[in-house]
Amino acid sequence: MADNKLDGSTADVLLNDLNDFKDIESLKSDLGFDNLDEVVYNSSSSFDISEIADLLLDNIDEFVFITDAASKNIVYINKPLTEALGLKQPFVGTCYSIIKGRDEPCKECKSICSNDDKFHINTLVDCALKDDFIIKSRNINLYDRTYIINVAIQKKIKHSVVDLDTTFNDVIAPYTIIFSKNIHNPDILLYRFLEHLGTSIDANAVFMYEHVQLTDENGKNKSGNDQSDVIKSKLTKILLWTCQKKEYDVAHQNAPVDILDSILTEQIVKNYTHENDHYCALPVLLDEKILGAVIIKNANEDRLKTLTPCFKTIINLMASALHNRIMQAEITNYSNLDPLTKLKNRKCLITDIPSLSVAKKLGVIFINVNGLKNINNTSGIDKGDTILKKTASLLKQLLHQSEYIYRLGGDEFIGIYPDIDEHEFILLSDMIKAFMSSDKGFSASVGTSWINSGMTIQNAINKAESDMYTEKKKYYRISKNENERYRIQNDLIFDILEPAKIQELIAQDCFKVLYQPKFKIQGDVAQIAGAEALVRLIINDKVIPPDDFIPALESAHYTHLIDYFVFETICKQMRERLDKGEKILPVSCNFSRHSIIRPEFKTKLKEILNKYDITPNYIPLEVSEHSSTEHHKELVEVTEKLSKEGFNISIDDFGTAHANIYTLADLTVSEIKFDKKLIDNLGKGDDEKLTTILGVLITMCKKLGIKTIAEGVEDVVQKEILKNLGCDEIQGYYYSKPIVEDDYYSKL
Template sequence: MKRRCIMKDINITDIKEKLDKNIKKNQNLKGKVKLATKVFENAIEGIVITDKNAFIEWANPAFTKITGYTVEEVIGKKPSILKSNKHNKDFYKKMWHALINEGKWAGEIWNRRRNGEAYPEWLTIMAVKDEYGNTTKYISVFNDLTKLKRNEDDLNYKTYYDALTDLPNRLLYTDRLKDSIHIAKENDNKVAVMFLDIDDFKKVNEGLGHIIGDVLLKKVAERLNSVVKKGNTVARMSGDEFMILCPSYKNEQSIINEVNKILKVFNDPFDVEEHKVYITASIGISLYPEDGVDSNTLIKNAHSAMYKSKEYSGKKYTWYRPNMNKKAEERLILENDMQYALINEEFSLYYQPKVDSKTNKIVSLEALIRWNHPTKGMISPGAFIPVAEESGFILLLGEWILKKACKDIKEINEKVKSKITVSVNLSAKQFESNNILNTVDLAIDDAKIKPNLLDLEVTETTAMKNERNAFNIMNELKNRGMSLSIDDFGTGYSSLNYLKRVPSNTIKIDKSFIDNIAIKKCDATIVKSLITMCHSLGKNVVAEGVETKEQLEMLKEFGCNQIQGYIYAPPLPLEEIKEMIIKQE
């Protein structure tokens, strides 16, 4: 009896332990199920579980958020309700082949939301198999790629399109040109490349501001896009430079027709805010295969031709010719050499005296730039000044000339008793820059001279451009104590009324009027009348380019105040002109 009781106790204990283990196991299993459910419900990925026949049994909240379908709407249906029709049968055939043979498929797929919107997703499908290897369910996990695709599109747009004008940029233009060359090579076609540059666009930015300039560029882009032939590409390269690609054309006349359409858009003014802006453009054209067989060469050659258009007055487009590159290379070398010349002190100032017609004494000097190149020797100002003007280097060079002339005139005045002034030519770009007043002030302060020792010469043509602005600057300079001269007077189209209004101290009569006064009565009459008028307006008169005694005597007789020219001296280095002034005293 006792033995049986003990056996029963042992059995009960074993059973209890087993029950405890099972309870714990069930609790762990429930915990895992609960955890798995929580993960599924809170996952940002959409999750769908189907049976072996692909009928939906369950979906998580993320599925609803992404697709717009509730779980109740899709249970018992197949995932094909999401089908976008963007993929063909072969796509789905390959998907099922992978699932059946490998138990897994992953890839990018386009599906459709409940609202009809197609969207991209990254989908992974896994087959769930039992212990016998039979598929019992499929689990699908997917991520919505819409935002990622949008970011990719934005990045792609920023890479290939110009942010200001929405036109293709240099990179996309070059890609399209390469494709066009490849196609043309296979089909024996021809390709045309046009390089367009807006003339004097910098003046728009300086005069009206960069915001107006940007709006103008957008309007130019719109007009260009509206007139080019369908299939041609308009691109913005940089700044005010545009390019047009004609991937195929019949003959040169068809290109001329396209160019004329493009140039015509500049006939009418551009309405930019309250301004009506008139601009022109210059175009260079290169052709495949005649002018190059690769994109870089064709673009470079069209660029060279465009610059040639700017040189030809009134001609707005130019075909590329082989000798243009040589000139472009020479120009580039000259631009680089000028930069080095300024650093290496290859530039110097020569001075030509202006002589008082009554006392025959030097009263002023005109500063003239000279360049002694280490290998080419003396380079004529006529060869490098226009290049400096076009490239913008004239601003740096002009600043150097101002500073050097102010220091030199201080040195001269310290050696002599009489007051000697110096005249410095202001280039059109200098005069039109926003910084001209500051540049002049710094030169005077740096040399520690009085402003009345400096005379600034501006050509008649420069002073007539944007008259109101020009006169404001001239008055500001006069108010600072400097004197102003109108250079090359008579070569422009100024009127007597203009002569009356221009705020200058001095008028310089151009050499072209002086040359024939001794042999042509009409020229002598013009010069005499001009001197008389200037005096009546309280202006000093200087005659330029005086070379003969006859010219000198007539000018003295007409009452010309100062004489400048080879009759007295050519432009001389500082030491020689200094010695000349000292000797006269």
């Protein structure tokens, strides 16, 4: 921090002289004596100065002490400080024990960062001197040792009250200190400003207001009037400081409306009298734009006049802090709000749960829009977005007394109503269920749960979600002939959409893990390179295709149970082979986007790997490219962390989504798999364009060090085209269909 001079200070003169020290010779000259042989460092850590220097330092008003930078031992104290501290002998310990009465060095000690070019200013609070001091410190090197020269200067602003003879620098110094100490916490910074401002001018109260516009997300103000011609705005109170030493009622205290209106229109410093109270209004401006206002109530007029020349500088500091506060609020809102619906998001729900858990009772409403994917496919994404915004708007109307409404992602919403009686919540939830099932162009499945203790809020959320999926099953059964995605699903699939049922099927060995081998094709002979793990569901000897049960599990957000099961099965089988001394090759496992964004995802994978002592490079993680379209930020963060842990990331279904190149540029990817839909058209008629595109992609991946794999290869023509294009590996029925574990390992 730059040196803030306090005019007329003898110590400043001394320190300004010391600031020019370059070597020992200049030290001799500046102090006015030729022989510095008496300046010695002895084994008792005492630092003796010539009588001239001693006399000089003992006859100034400021307190001076010198410390050893390494040990913090005081090696010199001048007479005024010795007397003030009541010391009988000067060299008795460290600066933190003598000055501050502490057992260990002060955390705020600036000696580590002080250097030969600058003074560093700190405030001594609650020190042995029982007063508030500013300490100015600077390093100096003598005889290969570093010492810190400290001058403790008593503040001219005593007890935060401005003396009438203070200078501009005296007034501003405390604000700069407050600013530097609290720059990363604008709310505390602004309150400290108000506190010091109020006490220094002996005011009853100081208010801080922030400028806001009265518009909602639809461009209308809170009263519903169109804002196309006039944008209304106001100043909203955000902070209040009051003088605790005076009788002052802080309840419902606000600045008069006419004062605030005047600030918005005139934007100049003004004095007002309102109901026998005197107000001083200061607009807070940044680049001629009003950010807010500071209102001072019943200040000492003489002290206020003394402060007036400093208003501009003080307000500039406040404007910077207020701007920082506004920017932090905008960043927080951006990260905690869903950009489409303007509801709170999943991250905000996690943040709010601790405060909600203290509620004595609360109700949870879990909502899932029915058939949203089908709407997006048939009517367009814009239509789907419109339905999501309508759902959000309906929730805000129906739960208008609750601020806890969230869009969890995709088609899911949740509303939490704290401190509501059970019978009231039942009436509310029945109304919402009836409203969401009514004919309005779309419908939603609604699940509810009420608890009498917020401590079990997570259980209530889970129960409401389960209740919602019970309603969702009814929708699927009713609309299965209208909804193409679920047309082939039967009641058997609906019945497994419960976590307990899925775990039961896993225990009964109904989920079977198969291996789809991969083959290297660059060379004279194709060689097996590994496999992809696939899963099949068999119930009562009936094989349920993955295209049936996987979408159902994804819709219910239960795919993580199957993903973890397959991953652990592969690890277990690898460990069994290794224990027999047999060879293993990498086997990739698929993970849905719902699994990837789960908070325990990375920890769970590492836990399973450690259990079976398998290194992550043996199990590449296949991620569907479609994952990046809905949760791209989360996917980037997770894949980057997993890559650092040694996992290889493979992008599945490459070439069928809209973000191919963007995916490669943004994600930490080891390999990509071309989707079967691309491979199906190779060798069939005019495929020149497709061949050219695949060739460009393969060449690009080679330059990026990314392995290329083609899935769904079924004939020799497709294999030869891919080989000529430089594709690394293929998988498909041409070489092998999905096979059981023993058949796969026999191929090795």
